[in-house]
Amino acid sequence: MSVKILADSACDLPLNFYEESGVTLFPLGVHLGEKEYEDLLTIDPSTVYKAIRSGEMPKTSQASPLKFEEYFKEMAKNKEEGIYIAFSSELSGTYQTAVMIRNQVKEEYPDFNLSIIDSKCASLGCGLVVMEAQKLAASGASFAEIERDIKFRCEHMEHLFTVDDLNHLAKGGRLSRASAFMGGLLNIKPLLNMEDGKLIPIEKHRGQKKLLRRIIEVMKERGQHFDKQTIGISHADCLELALDMKEQIKAELNVEEVVITDIGAAIGSHTGPGTIAIFFLNELPA
Template sequence: MSFQLFADSACDLPLSFFEEHQVTLIPLRVHLNDHEYEDIKTIQSKEIFEAIRNGIVPKTSQASPQLLMELFTDLAKKGEKGLYIAFSSELSGTYQTAVMIRDQVKEDYPDLDLDIIDSKCASIGYGLVVLHAANRIKEGATKDEIIKEVQFRCQHMEHIFTVEDLDYLAKGGRVSKTSAVIGGLLNIKPILHVEDGKLIPIDKVRGRKKLFRTIIELMKQRGDKLDQQLIGISHGDDEESALQLKQMIQDEFGTSKFYIQMIGSAVGAHAGPGTLAVFFLNQMD
């Protein structure tokens, strides 16, 4: 029996990844200038960042329930096994909708074999989990083995990131408006992380040099065997900063494996241009 892996576009992996690994893409939706787009498929994040710089506020919505119904019904008809690793339920309603639709499909196709995992992760932190699962499928791992490894990695994936302006996250309801106002008034750079799927501010610093050093210190405190890991870095149209952070991580920990990617449209619509994030495991399996 074949095995189909599903992931949504909030994992910030490029379209080429989905095509190469034969992973089914479930795009989140992005609304810009009275048009609705499918993240990755019909809009690219550069367009989103340019719009934000010009004062336009994009909006996002969860994956299409109709698309989920079509994909899950098709899986059931083919009699294939499926695994959908979903964007954090604390940041999108896609996971809850997917579970509801799977249960509806099972009423007509009781033998549907589809597991849905709430990753509690975002961006390349989520992407690294999907990448691991795709590689393990190619290696011939069983579905049960992959689910166990995915759940472990989701539980232990660290997200350390900073944004250029907390207003972007506040407008989307991702952080409190009070945090955004304080950050703007003091001209400080916030550092946030993801805790149980939610965005939590953990520190604030002034100055780019101190910002980078603080990120490195947090990695030192939280990371496990960082020289052996694939470290993820995502950025909001600021590749120069991403490469600078990569070099600092190499120098500090001897890391040689990196996955660097621009933040996708759905996540970028809330994080905004200038965002910089690093992802790693706090415990190796």
């Protein structure tokens, strides 16, 4: 029996990936007006971006504890083992909740083998890890081999991204209000990355063209062996920009495979429209 791979919707992989790969999806919650939705299943990103543009402020919640409990118990009963690659614990309580529920299930089923990994990644940065884990599981790799590869990729995954309006991150508690205020005041575009699972502004630039050019430069500084890895691009309602970045990356970094996905409703509720993010490994697994 192959190792089951589990993920949540914050990894911003499309629904057809889950349907075709067999990876188990736990959707985060998205609250808009008086309604609550399941990210990827009952709400799409365009609905969130339209709401934000009209002045609404969506809210999000972690994946359902009840769904964790139901699925973990079913796995335990069937003597299945798996690895859940969770959204960064610095940005959501989903990881901690999953660990708590797993531990409760193990009280009833002591032999239940489920590893829950705090990816410290977000969006397609986590998604690329999930994709590779599923490939390994499908090839018959052992539990230990898959877990080791996941942890390595999570540790070495680079996130470079920019948002159109820093206030969205500040309102959602994902970035300090001081950083957002200075960005808006000076009309500059930030370059951010993830450090130990947290969002950190690292540079500020005037003008989108200059910033996107700088992203390519930082990729060259931080990355290696681009021809031997898949590069990820996720975007929030700016597909043209994502396609342009894809062409620049392929031309300058000798990249063959670039995956583009939408930033989902959950993460998009905090970043707002106009966000573009690039993901790559700074070191390849041995």
